[in-house]
Amino acid sequence: MSEWKAKRFWTAAEVTESEGRFGIALDGRGVKTPAKRGLEVPTRALAQAIAAEWDAQDDVIDPRGMPFTRTANAAIDKVATQKAEVADLLAAYGDSDLLCYRAQAPEELVARQAEQWDPFLDWADKALGARLQPRQGVMHAPQDPEALSVLGRRVHALDAFELAAFHDLVSLSGSLILGFAAAQEVQSPEAIWDISRLDEIWQSEQWGRDDEAEAMAARKREAFMHAKDVLTLLNSR
The missing domain is CATH 3.30.2180.10 (ATP12-like)
Structure with a gap:
């Protein structure tokens, strides 16, 4: 049928x-x-x-x-x-932000992460009033509660439409800071998306492309760009 x-x-x-x-x-x-x-x-x-x-x-x-x-x-x-619950979910990314978890080796990857990610942590400190600290390895280490509180208040200040788009910017990039940076047009959304995929790009350079992973990344990239387009249309009030 x-x-x-x-x-x-x-x-x-x-x-x-x-x-x-x-x-x-x-x-x-x-x-x-x-x-x-x-x-x-x-x-x-x-x-x-x-x-x-x-x-x-x-x-x-x-x-x-x-x-x-x-x-x-x-x-x-x-x-x-369920606006408060969604905002809490996204704010929680700040305590495990992609930009804060760094490789211990090799040196070239460590340097690339510092070069591309440190400027966004510096920007968040100045523009958002929240300093998140990087650490090596994948073990969770809590961030400063005051910094997380500042970021949380900013997330909760978004309306339901902004939050719907912001959700994809954060969840797809794995970074609350990159989500804010994309929303505030610190760099182009294309550049910010590539920065969020630094580790994956590094892996493909070392071991070659994975067609299935690349196809999934392309779909996520399209959704990330759409989320930014929604915010742009919302800001044309």
Whole structure:
């Protein structure tokens, strides 16, 4: 038996506005999330991106081609309903941040990590008011509680839509600091993504490419770039 697929039933998607929120209407009928909440977002730019996804659908609806819609749904149905828990989850990355766990050898890798990662720890100290300390090896060593508290307050200050995008920046890179750096455009998202993959890039240089691992990394990179695009559209208020 073939799988049933939803088909396009509308002629045009348009952006609507009500009390400072922006929705998407299909032939005048408002779009709802999977949990039947109104799909309304904080900025017209994000709503336009979502409407463009709906307009781009062919006869059969393909959710894979609607990343902005998926992110908005997640923000409304999931993040907004458990915002504090999501913020706590992301803030916890600070205590085991990728940038803080360094190789003990070989010297070239140790030097590369210091060259690429130390500037971000310095930036976090100055721009975010939180100094995280690097350590060698993989054994967990707690960071300064005050620094973690500062970072935690910054995470909790994000709204549900920002948090939905920020979640992917942090979880995909493995670094709370790189997540903030991408959000604040310290470097391009492409450069920050490569910096988060320093160890993997090193391994491929030494032992050769792993096609399966590279394919997975490409999918994660696409999701990371999308998360940054969402934040850019949210900042166009």
